[in-house]
Structure formats: structure tokens, C-alpha cells
Amino acid sequence: MQNNNTAISQLIEAGKWVSQKEWIPATGGNFSARTESGFVITASGQDKGKLTNEHFLQLDLQGKPLAGTKKRSAETQLHLSLYQLIPEAQCVLHTHSVAATVLSQITKSHKLDLTGYEMQKALSGFTSHLETLSIPIFNNDQDIDHLSLLVSDHHLHTPIEHGVLIRGHGLYAVGRNIDEVRRHLEVLEFLFSCELERLKITGIQASNNNK
Numbered sequence: 001m002q003n004n005n006t007a008i009s010q011l012i013e014a015g016k017w018v019s020q021k022e023w024i025p026a027t028g029g030n031f032s033a034r035t036e037s038g039f040v041i042t043a044s045g046q047d048k049g050k051l052t053n054e055h056f057l058q059l060d061l062q063g064k065p066l067a068g069t070k071k072r073s074a075e076t077q078l079h080l081s082l083y084q085l086i087p088e089a090q091c092v093l094h095t096h097s098v099a100a101t102v103l104s105q106i107t108k109s110h111k112l113d114l115t116g117y118e119m120q121k122a123l124s125g126f127t128s129h130l131e132t133l134s135i136p137i138f139n140n141d142q143d144i145d146h147l148s149l150l151v152s153d154h155h156l157h158t159p160i161e162h163g164v165l166i167r168g169h170g171l172y173a174v175g176r177n178i179d180e181v182r183r184h185l186e187v188l189e190f191l192f193s194c195e196l197e198r199l200k201i202t203g204i205q206a207s208n209n210n211k
């Protein structure tokens, strides 16, 4: 388990990368990593491309503050729930990209099914483009405690593997370390962009995503 300073350094680097990719406009999103004392998470607001050590809070795994004076984001609760639900999750990156926002908005189903893309194989657990990748979609809710409960209920029957989409809002990507979560985020964002382009050209939504 990594210490707080290492985790914060990795998240600062991730912030610069995600910002360059334009997946977090206008201080949106938040990043966290599990540490030996609980987890560290970005405070509310802040340009994620310009993070410094003081833009982080340290919390225990019940959400109790251990260090940091900045205001916590309301979305902290969903990070906390993901760590409680998925013991192997070490890092969560939450982004607000155009593709994730629009695709989750226009997909009627409670999950986004993707198949046929070679890049699916870059996600842990996938060996073929013929497998179906299902990313759950939850309706956006300003009551994050309620949203977290829905995510928890879902996880009981369909374990969350790579991440979840919040409708019209963005993506929470999870991974077993910083490298894996960055890969999951990049692959999912790539696939969302491909699917959005495909929809724009063909106007045809995959049948599973339209009900």
C-alpha cells in the first residue's frame, strides 16, 4: 500500500495528463487513491492540471478527515463507496469528457454495451474484440449518498470492473494501480469517442443501448 505523498504525486501527474486530454473542463472531476491510512482525494474545485499538495484531503476509509483544510467535493462519497465495494480498487479517476457526457445522455439503457472494437483488449480481462463490454449507467443525482447506494446495489449483482458512467455527467474509472486506472480511462474515453462518431455517421444505436 502506498503512502500519501506517493499517491498525491501520482495524482498530480494524472491531473496534468487528463487536463491536456481535455477530459475535465472548468475545475470539474476529482481524483483519488487508496493509501495506508485510507485514501487521498482532490478537494472541491481546483484546476486539475495545476494541482499541488495542498489541493488534497486525506480521509480514512469511513470518510473521516485525517488531514487537509480545503472543502471536500460532494462526489467524495462515491469514491469512498467504490473503495468500500471493490477491495482491489486502488485508484479512481473521475472525468467530465464530451464523449462520456453525450453518450451516457443519449443511451436509453441502464448500461452501455460496446463490442467489435480492438481497443477493448486493452482493458483488464478482455482477450477479444468479440466480447461485449458493459459499462453501467446511473442517472445523475445531486444527492450523492443516494447515487452511491444505487451503485452499491448494482455492484452486488453485477460487479463493477473498469468504471461507471453517470448520465449526462461523466465517467468514474477504477483500477488496481495508477497505471491501470490511467489505461482504463484512456481506453474507455477512446471507445466512447469511437461510438459517438459511429452514431453520428450511421444514426444507428446498438439495439441493447436503445431500450
Ligand SMILES: [Zn+2]
Pocket (backbone or CB within 6 Å): 028, 029, 030, 075, 094, 095, 096, 169, 170
Ligand atoms: Zn463530476
